[in-house]
Amino acid sequence: MRRLVALILTLLAAGCADLLVGPDAATDPPAMLEQVWRDVDRHYSFFAIKDVNWDSLHTVYSGKVGPAASPAHLATAIGSLLMALKDYHANLWTPFGAWQYFGPAGRTAVFSEFVVQDRYLTDWSASPYGNLRFGHLAPDIGYIRIPTFDGSSFGPDMDVALRRLGGVRALVVDVRGNGGGSNRNALDVAARFVTGEHVYAYVRFRSGPARGDFTPPHAEAVHWAGALYTGRAIVLANRGTYSAAEMFVLMMRTVPGVTVVGDSTGGAGGNPLTRELPNGWTYRFSQTITSAPDGTTFEGTGLAPDLWVPGNNVALMGGSDITLDSALAVARRALP
Amino acid sequence: MTLFAAAPLVSHAQEQVATRARRLEVAGGVAALSLRDEAASPLRYDGAAPLLQLGYTALRERSRFSLRGGVAYGSLTAATSGGGLPSETGVHGWIEADYLRALGTGTGRWRWAAGGTAAFRLAARNHSYANPIGTTLWYGFASVSLAPAVELERPFGDRRMLAAALAVPLVALVSRPYSDAQVFRYGVPVRAVLVGRLQAANLSVRYATPVAPRADLVLGYRLVVERLRDLQPYRWASQSVWVAVSFRREGAGSREAQ
Numbered sequence: 317m318r319r320l321v322a323l324i325l326t327l328l329a330a331g332c333a334d335l336l337v338g339p340d341a342a343t344d345p346p347a348m349l350e351q352v353w354r355d356v357d358r359h360y361s362f363f364a365i366k367d368v369n370w371d372s373l374h375t376v377y378s379g380k381v382g383p384a385a386s387p388a389h390l391a392t393a394i395g396s397l398l399m400a401l402k403d404y405h406a407n408l409w410t411p412f413g414a415w416q417y418f419g420p421a422g423r424t425a426v427f428s429e430f431v432v433q434d435r436y437l438t439d440w441s442a443s444p445y446g447n448l449r450f451g452h453l454a455p456d457i458g459y460i461r462i463p464t465f466d467g468s469s470f471g472p473d474m475d476v477a478l479r480r481l482g483g484v485r486a487l488v489v490d491v492r493g494n495g496g497g498s499n500r501n502a503l504d505v506a507a508r509f510v511t512g513e514h515v516y517a518y519v520r521f522r523s524g525p526a527r528g529d530f531t532p533p534h535a536e537a538v539h540w541a542g543a544l545y546t547g548r549a550i551v552l553a554n555r556g557t558y559s560a561a562e563m564f565v566l567m568m569r570t571v572p573g574v575t576v577v578g579d580s581t582g583g584a585g586g587n588p589l590t591r592e593l594p595n596g597w598t599y600r601f602s603q604t605i606t607s608a609p610d611g612t613t614f615e616g617t618g619l620a621p622d623l624w625v626p627g628n629n630v631a632l633m634g635g636s637d638i639t640l641d642s643a644l645a646v647a648r649r650a651l652p
Numbered sequence: 653m654t655l656f657a658a659a660p661l662v663s664h665a666q667e668q669v670a671t672r673a674r675r676l677e678v679a680g681g682v683a684a685l686s687l688r689d690e691a692a693s694p695l696r697y698d699g700a701a702p703l704l705q706l707g708y709t710a711l712r713e714r715s716r717f718s719l720r721g722g723v724a725y726g727s728l729t730a731a732t733s734g735g736g737l738p739s740e741t742g743v744h745g746w747i748e749a750d751y752l753r754a755l756g757t758g759t760g761r762w763r764w765a766a767g768g769t770a771a772f773r774l775a776a777r778n779h780s781y782a783n784p785i786g787t788t789l790w791y792g793f794a795s796v797s798l799a800p801a802v803e804l805e806r807p808f809g810d811r812r813m814l815a816a817a818l819a820v821p822l823v824a825l826v827s828r829p830y831s832d833a834q835v836f837r838y839g840v841p842v843r844a845v846l847v848g849r850l851q852a853a854n855l856s857v858r859y860a861t862p863v864a865p866r867a868d869l870v871l872g873y874r875l876v877v878e879r880l881r882d883l884q885p886y887r888w889a890s891q892s893v894w895v896a897v898s899f900r901r902e903g904a905g906s907r908e909a910q
Contacts, residue, residue, distance in 0.1 A: 337888065338696070341695070519837065531837075592782075596734075596738065596782055
């Protein structure tokens, strides 16, 4: 018995994890740069769309990162490498900063929640789980603001908002500046506007080592759930509308009578794959291609609105949200 | 983590001669887990997890069939983890069935048995990344494996028994969904792999001693190792120790060893 106990303790105490599963990967800077480059090469989905020579970038950046490179220098190199993809979902997080691409220079996303609240709404409430803010633009016109699709319980929040808006005949749903979050939350909101099944997009995953290897397109659909809103719906979007918020725009475009007002969305049409480096830094990049039902992709370009009324900073500073003004005009035209 | 093991060893001297007997075993313990799933991270994650296992064994004069199911739940961290991130939290479950037949006369001090083990194992983990947006993704690994197994017993009389078992799977069906986004759309991909692709072993050691006329106390140790050679390799190791109470019921025609 003593021998058995000794054997067990010896095996456990040996902590033979290194022997059994191997040590952590090397943390030398060139190896970590190589890991990121190889991961992107193996899993990134938009090589055919982006104007980027990934092989050439390997040559450029591997020459910049030697074994003695400082962590800050390595972070800058990896961050710059990922930024070359010009992809909202290509990110790096390190103690030295975060890298994220927000579109080409000159793009603006003009919006002020304060102006909407102060100059347009007659009342203003937050939903029980804090995901939505809502009120009335006019007795028959409701307004729901969704600043992000991060979080949970969007469905119950929508049910409460629709009930408390009291059967408005037109509803403005504002996702301007919404940087995304979970598609599930976007589905939970859109589910209040549809009957039956609405296919809103097709998704393909990168599936092999060749840059053209993809899974077959998979139809993405939204189904009715919860309280059903049957009045006129207007969606507000702009260049700050990204990712899951763009999925929401795609979902809402399938609803008859919905009008999208504002500017084109940011253009982040990929589901991100998140990875770690041996030093604990995290990075991610797109692993899917999302297409609209007509087959068009919007990565980098965004989804065009039905009514193009980009925000105007000068007007906004004067207390006027011209995008919302246009949405109100659309809503009033729709009401008898 | 697939397969598993040839199992809880056998029995007791008494059962070695019983023509029919059944045993029910309830075990609790702790497992030291190590994981390196390069689909999620190049880092190694280590931690401890409590485990619970139930077992049933049907004994014949020269053979034994065992069925076991267990679960362990815990959180693993990496060398770089700070403030709890990054981390792996998940559940590991297993169902194993093995059939062993005695080799030789079974009358010596050391007794050998050989047979096979079929095992289903599943690991479902949430990987929480250390980034400011709080990314948490789901990763899974499941396998059904077939393994030859061998067991060595050393009875000490008075129903005390030391036994060791080893199973090495030769063929398995494996699946390792790495993100729910993909699984929900395309289902769970399953592949058949042979021993060259899946390198795994399950070694267990048990010591049983009687504590009541029909109950034994069992102390056990088990080492499970799995390595899947893949584009993104998967490596898993579990070392567990447990204490079990094993209840025995003699069937018709059994006879007690004296």
